[in-house]
Amino acid sequence: MGQGVESRPLSCRTGFSAKEGLLYRLEQFREAYLRERRIGSEDDVLERIGRVFAGQLHYRSGGLRSAASARFLSLGIGDDAALISGTPGDEMVLTCDWFLEGTHFLQDKHPADAVGWKCLARAVSDIGAMGAAPRCFLLSLALPRELPSSWLDDFLGGLRRAAAQFGCSLAGGDTTERREVLINVTVVGEAKRGREMRRSGARPGDLIYVSGRLGEAELGLRLLRERKRGLNMRELRLQKHLYPEPRLELGRWLSEKRVASAMIDLSDGLSSDLGRLCEASKVGALIRSDDLPTVRVKNVDRKTGVDPLELALHGGDDYELLFTVPKGKATRLPRKLGGVAITPIGEITRARDLLVANGDGHSRVLNPRGWDPFRSSK
Numbered sequence: 001m002g003q004g005v006e007s008r009p010l011s012c013r014t015g016f017s018a019k020e021g022l023l024y025r026l027e028q029f030r031e032a033y034l035r036e037r038r039i040g041s042e043d044d045v046l047e048r049i050g051r052v053f054a055g056q057l058h059y060r061s062g063g064l065r066s067a068a069s070a071r072f073l074s075l076g077i078g079d080d081a082a083l084i085s086g087t088p089g090d091e092m093v094l095t096c097d098w099f100l101e102g103t104h105f106l107q108d109k110h111p112a113d114a115v116g117w118k119c120l121a122r123a124v125s126d127i128g129a130m131g132a133a134p135r136c137f138l139l140s141l142a143l144p145r146e147l148p149s150s151w152l153d154d155f156l157g158g159l160r161r162a163a164a165q166f167g168c169s170l171a172g173g174d175t176t177e178r179r180e181v182l183i184n185v186t187v188v189g190e191a192k193r194g195r196e197m198r199r200s201g202a203r204p205g206d207l208i209y210v211s212g213r214l215g216e217a218e219l220g221l222r223l224l225r226e227r228k229r230g231l232n233m234r235e236l237r238l239q240k241h242l243y244p245e246p247r248l249e250l251g252r253w254l255s256e257k258r259v260a261s262a263m264i265d266l267s268d269g270l271s272s273d274l275g276r277l278c279e280a281s282k283v284g285a286l287i288r289s290d291d292l293p294t295v296r297v298k299n300v301d302r303k304t305g306v307d308p309l310e311l312a313l314h315g316g317d318d319y320e321l322l323f324t325v326p327k328g329k330a331t332r333l334p335r336k337l338g339g340v341a342i343t344p345i346g347e348i349t350r351a352r353d354l355l356v357a358n359g360d361g362h363s364r365v366l367n368p369r370g371w372d373p374f375r376s377s378k
């Protein structure tokens with residue numbers, strides 16, 4: 001039993017009834033709890049970032065990639081600016097990528113950990129598509145002041161895991177306050193001089209290949225949007241949408257072996273990104289729909305009207321590689337690299353149309369209908 005001091009009715013000391021006093025105290029606890037959970041200041045954000053990324057140059061899992069990143073980034077976060085030292089014989093490769101709440105992710109659907117992983121994976125994918133290796137990145141981050149600090153911690157956890165996986169160290173960045181979460185990531189990478197992969201090298205007769213399976217990420221997004229409960233976050237298609245894996249190993253292999261003539265990563269969808277590669281190379285393409293590595297459709301997906309071909313042609317966010325290979329070099333290409341399938345899907349043509357042919361040999365024009373932030377219908 002207690003000492004009886006607190007057992008006196010609260011009304012004796014405060015003028016409130018016992019129940020009102022209890023509610024008042026609960027409210028105080030709740031406010032204190034929420035205060036603690038909100039982001040306190042810019043210094044608080046920087047302190048959390050510094051804590052999560054402390055010792056990042058000694059990643060255990062990154063191996064050789066991390067060693068290269070550590071050599072490259074001679075001074076990282078903590079000063080006014082970072083210092084980098086390029087590897088002799090390499091060229092530096094630069095890219096940046098927005099990742100915005102409401103446009104690229106939804107606060108109530110996407111776990112913060114996945115937002116952290118994906119904002120870096122998307123930018124790193126562009127480095128991989130150049131046949132380059134990522135080295136370090138800058139993070140620009142705008143956060144609402146009422147955002148729970150647990151969201152920031154989860155976000156940084158996902159970002160840190162991605163950084164370790166891709167061998168890409170945080171070099172610095174900037175933070176500010178804004179109504180929605182706005183993220184911009186700039187990645188610096190390196191490619192062997194003269195070995196970088198461009199979009200402009202495809203020639204008529206070259207064969208067209210893709211890595212992995214197309215449309216999985218788009219299907220994962222639909223699952224995330226439509227199903228409210230009972231979603232298995234470990235399901236492959238959801239994983240592909242939430243935690244994409246840039247094809248860095250394949251990109252480097254194609255560049256170092258001089259096998260591919262042109263390359264681009266599939267961020268917006270095959271119909272849009274193939275169009276970009278063909279435009280840059282001043283060529284056209286013929287895709288065979290039967291050869292596309294489409295998603296395996298389950299009965300439940302069939303009922304909801306999922307069309308694997310449409311997903312493969314126009315679905316975004318796969319971050320697979322699309323590349324062309326001169327016919328004479330095609331035999332050097334393995335069917336798989338690093339566990340990722342490589343599939344021939346068509347041929348580059350002199351006529352500057354994009355066509356897709358079905359099994360009967362009938363072809364139709366393939367219009368770009370992938371992701372486009374300026375098109376409201378998508």
Ligand SMILES: [Mg+2]
Pocket residue numbers: 125126129264265266267
């Ligand atoms: Mg790209």
